[in-house]
Amino acid sequence: MAAGVGALSPRSVSRYLAWRIRPESAENTEPKIHQFACTSCPTDSLEGTGVASEDFESARGWIYLHLAKFPEHTGYRESVTRHWRADLLPGPVPATMPVAPRVLP
Known part of the structure; x- marks a missing residue:
């Protein structure tokens, strides 16, 4: 691998x-x-997909309409x-916390 962004070196x-x-x-x-x-309709079917809504009850209401037809x-x-x-936490990594490794140049 060529030196540069993402390359590992002895100084990494x-x-x-x-x-x-x-x-x-x-x-x-x-x-x-x-x-x-x-889940019974084909995945690319417009009729088998309800309207997207911020309101859970409105979105769920589509199921009743679909059941009336099918x-x-x-x-x-x-x-x-x-x-x-995702927020980077300051300080040392707690032993019980899931972590993501990062290679620093």
Whole structure:
């Protein structure tokens, strides 16, 4: 490998970094989005996918509409889109914390 970005050398230092990973809580964060899909319909079917909504009950309500048309379709899958934040924690890595290695130049 050529010297440069990402190249390891005898002077490289490896250390572990502690990260806290949590749902995003900033005020300007996009809201969580719920969407349901019928597991009996083909995956590329528009009719088998409900509307995406910030409101869980509105998203879930689509299932009842779908059941009215297809009473034999009884399996559904929920997809949730939620934004997450990773913060680098200062100080040493606690022994019980999952860590991500990072090679420093």
